Amino acid sequence: MDENTTTFxxxxxxxxxxxxxxxxxxxxxxxxxxxxxxxxxxxxxAGGASGTVAxxxxxxxxxxxxxxxxxxxxxxxxERLMAMMDHEYAILLERLHAQRAAETTFFTLANTVRAKxxxxxxxxxxxxxxxxxxxxPESPPSDIVLHVRLMDDTNRExxxxxxxxxxxxxxxxxxxxxxxxxxxxxxMDRLNRWRVEIDLLDFxxxxxxxxxxxxxxxxxxxxxxxxxxxxxxxxxGEICMPADYLYKRPVFVKRGSFDxxxxxxxxxxxxxxxxxxADFGEAAAGHVEVTEISMHNLLSSSGEVTHADxxxxxxxxxxxxxxxxxxxxxxxxxxxxxxxxYTKMPIGIVLGLPxxxxxxxxxxxxxxxxGVLEGFGRLFRNQVRxxxxxxxxxxxxxxxxxxxxxxxxxxxxxxxxxxxxDSVRPIEDVDPNMLCxxxxxxxxxVRDGDLNWKKYVPQVVINNGRWG
Numbered sequence: 001m002d003e004n005t006t007t008f009x010x011x012x013x014x015x016x017x018x019x020x021x022x023x024x025x026x027x028x029x030x031x032x033x034x035x036x037x038x039x040x041x042x043x044x045x046a047g048g049a050s051g052t053v054a055x056x057x058x059x060x061x062x063x064x065x066x067x068x069x070x071x072x073x074x075x076x077x078x079e080r081l082m083a084m085m086d087h088e089y090a091i092l093l094e095r096l097h098a099q100r101a102a103e104t105t106f107f108t109l110a111n112t113v114r115a116k117x118x119x120x121x122x123x124x125x126x127x128x129x130x131x132x133x134x135x136x137p138e139s140p141p142s143d144i145v146l147h148v149r150l151m152d153d154t155n156r157e158x159x160x161x162x163x164x165x166x167x168x169x170x171x172x173x174x175x176x177x178x179x180x181x182x183x184x185x186x187x188m189d190r191l192n193r194w195r196v197e198i199d200l201l202d203f204x205x206x207x208x209x210x211x212x213x214x215x216x217x218x219x220x221x222x223x224x225x226x227x228x229x230x231x232x233x234x235x236x237g238e239i240c241m242p243a244d245y246l247y248k249r250p251v252f253v254k255r256g257s258f259d260x261x262x263x264x265x266x267x268x269x270x271x272x273x274x275x276x277x278a279d280f281g282e283a284a285a286g287h288v289e290v291t292e293i294s295m296h297n298l299l300s301s302s303g304e305v306t307h308a309d310x311x312x313x314x315x316x317x318x319x320x321x322x323x324x325x326x327x328x329x330x331x332x333x334x335x336x337x338x339x340x341x342y343t344k345m346p347i348g349i350v351l352g353l354p355x356x357x358x359x360x361x362x363x364x365x366x367x368x369x370x371g372v373l374e375g376f377g378r379l380f381r382n383q384v385r386x387x388x389x390x391x392x393x394x395x396x397x398x399x400x401x402x403x404x405x406x407x408x409x410x411x412x413x414x415x416x417x418x419x420x421x422d423s424v425r426p427i428e429d430v431d432p433n434m435l436c437x438x439x440x441x442x443x444x445x446v447r448d449g450d451l452n453w454k455k456y457v458p459q460v461v462i463n464n465g466r467w468g
Contacts, residue, residue: 013164013190016171017046025137026174027096027104029088030056033065034076034113034127035159039166054092076114078145078241081128084110089132089141106141107133109170113162116155124243125150125158129166133173135207142205144173146187147241149197161195173207180212184225199228200241215239216314216324217307223295223326224305230327230338232290235318242325246342250287252276253325253349255335257297258313259439260461261320267434271427272350272387279385279425280346287346291317292325292335312466319460331364333378346383350427353391353400360407360415376414386424392435399435402426442467 011019020026021043030040030053040056043049059065065075069083089108096106113127130145148165150158165187172186187198201222203213211217219231219239232240254269269289277284293313298305317324329335332349339347358364365375390401402424407415418424437445437456445453446468454462461467 011171011189013042013167014046016167017042017052018048020170020174021046021048021051023174024051025104026052026107027054027100028052028107028109028133029054029092031084031088031108031110032056032058032113033060033084034111035115035155035162038159038163039109039111039170042163042167054096055088076112076127078128078147080112081110081130081145084112085130085132085143101138103137105134105137105139105174107131107170107173109166111162111166113150115150115158115162116153118155126243127162129162129169131169131173133170133207140206142173142207143203144169145200145202145204146198147200149199151193151195151197157195161191164190165196177207180210180218180221181225184221184227188227193226197228198222199231199243200239202239212307214311216311220298220305220307220310220326223328226328229329230325232323232325233314234323235321237318240323243342245323246288246339248343248345250280250284250345251339251343251347252284252287252289253292253335253339253347254290255292255294255297255349255351257439258291258293258317259297259309260313260442260457260464260467261291261316262437262439262442262456263458264434264436264438264456266320266458267430268350268352268389268427271389271430272348275387275425275427276346276348276350276385279422280348280383283346283383284348287348289322290325291322292327294330294335295326295328296330298326309466312464316458316460316464320458331375332359333365333375336379336381336384340382340384344382346385348385348387350387350389352389353402353405356386356388356402356424357406360411372411373414376418380418380423385422387427388424389427390430390435392432399430399432401428 032039037056037058040053043052059068069087072080085108088110092106092108109131111127111129114123114125116125126149128147130143132141132143134141150161152158152161168187168189172183176186177183201218202215203218215237216233219233222228223231230242232242232245234240252273256265298310300306314324327335329338360372362371365371368374388402390399392399405415442453442456
């Protein structure tokens, strides 16, 4: 197959399992907790399972699970998944290395899942899947780890979806890892986003040395491929589960293109953060600070998203100590709703006046029956507050503040209501010199060969080399 193609040969799930069973050189163990032996079952149904399956097991009882894999704080967690893979893969090598290592590529498939229960009380249905595998006999192993949200209404349907995903994972690891888009498309073969959401995908080991399998590119590709709405990685580069990282924590957000980040952006964030802390006091303590880039803001002039451009922005933001959220949401009310899915604590969003004025345009609410009013209702549904930074122009010939916002006369009472209710707050006493140059104007200076652009960005942008 052409290594650059993003297409792949389609097989039914039973056909994939049978092909793996008949390969004879692919051999391993299955350890599955939470929704049944849903992955292993496909290999038994396909026939010839003795060619692939060394062992299957489920340790549903917590005492048994702890005795085998060690104690854990959470049973449906990455920590438990890794313990399962470590234990099962070590046993596999210990017991079979002498007889089979010279001609066998070993693997361990593990999952730990919270599927819909008999007396379900509305908890999220989700799970962790992992595969440890060799690409050649006696080679060091590689790992693939993913987190999924199960969207089907019944336990049976969720188990079926998880089984298909597990077979896809093993098959893609051995036969469809020519490129990251190919691999991701293969994962979702016979599935769709309305059944399974994959919001974390992590690769490690010699099978994934190509730059495109880098963690941040994987996160970007999940959003770009429509497998999840957003992906988060920390300033240290760690890919995070938003549900875990944001859970019950206050959040402060600056969204933008950051192409590049400027001194104006940094001042906006500093002043917004100070206002957020002052407004919410102890409720804002320990908040998560996120720089958010929507897919719309990653598009180049040709309408494409390039990895080099994305990584340059991410490198700079991380070097400045910021976590990075990639989202598919151009609309603020959808971003707000996404964050509110994981926390009921205060959410602060800082933005410039021109972007704030955009929020009053009907085009952002075309899919809402209630239009602008419904959009603002969704935006401020929880403890959400917008902090509006004033704007100027390149000649610094004037400054506009929240009081000068350009909205239709019919919308003015809505703006007044939001301001009086403290849903929208102005950032005041800004040095007019900070308003002179935006990211767009810096890019123009770079294109024009005007070295003055370096005056308006932090040193880390200059050191990066991406902008000039």
